[in-house]
Amino acid sequence: MTWPYGFRNYFIIASSALLLTLVVVSLVVGRGNPSSLDPLTVLSTVLGNNSQEYSSFQELVVNVRVPRTIAAVIVGAGLAMSGAAVQGAYRNPLVSPYILGITSGAGCAAACALLFTSSLPAIELAAFAGGLGTAMITYGLNRFTQVLAGIAVGMFFGSLTALMKFLADPADRLPAIVFWLMGSFSRVSIADAIPLCTVIVLGIILLFLYRWQVNILSMGEESAESLGVKPRRARVVILAATALIAAGTVALCGVIGWVGLVIPHICRFFCGPDNRLLIPVCAVAGGAYLLAMDILIRTVLPGEMPIGILTALVGAPLFALLLRNGRNGWEGKT
């Protein structure tokens, strides 16, 4: 038996090694490094050289870089995994974790909260609740054509968000709304990373446990039922996990597009369509991709560019390149 995805193991090893390296790099690099320190000294400072001189720098690493790194890895992993799962479950290569209009709902709730309050927990809670609420509305609307229902609900909440922007003070509130919707890890702190990352990890665990059912769903409802899987129940679980991940993401760091669409396709290209392997691989690759983008923002690019811009700027051409190459990894090879 020959394996069509010969690069599979290399890809898995490379992306895992990349992720671990990036985690270390992410803690060590950044504009906040005291100019007198080289990266190696930074590492030793972070790990326990308790000189008074660098106490504020240590604080920066612990309170800013650690939660930021964790958030980027978990969000990237969650988005890529749920992307792979819904693409498989709906047998549609175009859907993403935002399939149920969750982004628009969560974004709209966040924009609404930003109009009235400056309390960060309140805004995050609103975004999360808005995301989950929208997912339920979409699911309740029509259980069979969720992709279409998601587009309609998304459009509605998108327009509502535009109304919020119209009513916002252009000097103060409007930029806050716009930048929240563009996504960024710059405001992530331990206080919000812990609850929201827990929620996202919950979704990740659910998807991980259900990864083999995605395989069966991707064969079509009849085959699934003949194999003893209730397709509706499996889909509900996958959608619930996706909703947790997407709503948690928007609450934590705003809207980050393209990770859930591009990473599964890249992984499928290298590892084939078997979701039992694909979903965990997506987690590793997605985490590495998002963390790499965040490191780029923190070091090379000027200012704190919203990460949503960069993921799309890099992701869209990558996706186009993959399409041009033809083989997209959807064919089940034996």
Added chain:
Amino acid sequence: MYIVKTGLFNPSVLLVTVIAICIVSGCISSWNTPQPASNTGTITSDTGMATPVITIPRTPGPDSRFFTDMTGRTVIIPRNISRIGLLSGPIAQLPYIIGVSDRVVATTENLKNSPLLRQMDPRIATLPSSRVSSMINIEEISRVQPDLFICSELDGEVISRQLSVPVVYVASNEGGGFNDTKEQVRFFGRLFSREDRAESYCRFLDAGLQMVSNRTGPIPADQRKRVFFGFGPSHLSTFPGQNFITERAGAAGCVNVAAGNNETGVNTGKIVPPQAEISLEQVIAWDPDIIVIDTGNVSGILQDPHWQTIKAVRSGNVVLEPEGIFRWSRPNPESAAIYSVWLAKTAYPERFTDVNPEDTIRAFYQEFFSYILSDEQMDGILHRSVNGSVAGSP
């Protein structure tokens, strides 16, 4: 069919391990960090720990004191503030007004980009930007080690969750009226124990308003000049309803046509956006006596056939508002103190023959920025010739 050998290297195990590492490290660091709401504190290092431990003093030490910020929070701040991190745009001029501008170590991009301020205070260009647009540059501002942050509530919450430097909140400047501005200046005065500077600003502002109202007060309501503020490149973006521009127009003895009294047709009882794009038809219906623009040039409107039916255009009463350190059409201490004097002189030159706004501007910069404007700079403020990007652009 769907059997895939996962090989020796099992990604599932790896994923679980990586996530476990992340969660454990997150828990450890959160265990060592204070409640984020605490924005006060001194940092002490526990020798046994890899991460710094922050203890929060309940009472201020000899070098610090209690301070109540504009939102009513009580914060422990250093007695001697020597390194200020400024995040909010509207308050960026305040350290100059209060006379502590040399202590600012991080400021906003907008202030740094002001060509006039760069001439007055070249040091400003060398400071790191505390934020670009809405994104806080947390790494860069942490590097310059401010001992106090001054910012709006939303920014303040982000910063106090991430760093243990004290943060004082400035109430959101959405109002931007005279009293809001004076309140902010007095707040800065208290913060830096320079109440005298704050009071002299308030006196300056009040004196200007008093002088104008003495001369425009007798004008009967039906003879007051009706002004349309046509901002933005289209000259159709305006501030409808009751707001700081309406207040400034009123102080100058004029009426903002978009203020929303019965005569104008805009109903203020409904939700009105703070800044709205309106149609040319509405402007024609208002038929203002004066049009104030903040971008582009006057001849553009005067020559535009669509605007010709408007009284202000026919009589040539279209004016480009001055611009100093920042736009005068936004709330800031500079425009609050001078705008009404300038507008009153523009609207009623016959009542202000002995008043020259140039003198007011010059006095303001001399008193609060300790800077004597050159004739060229004055020309730049009044006619926008220094800020080349604005002047002459269509």
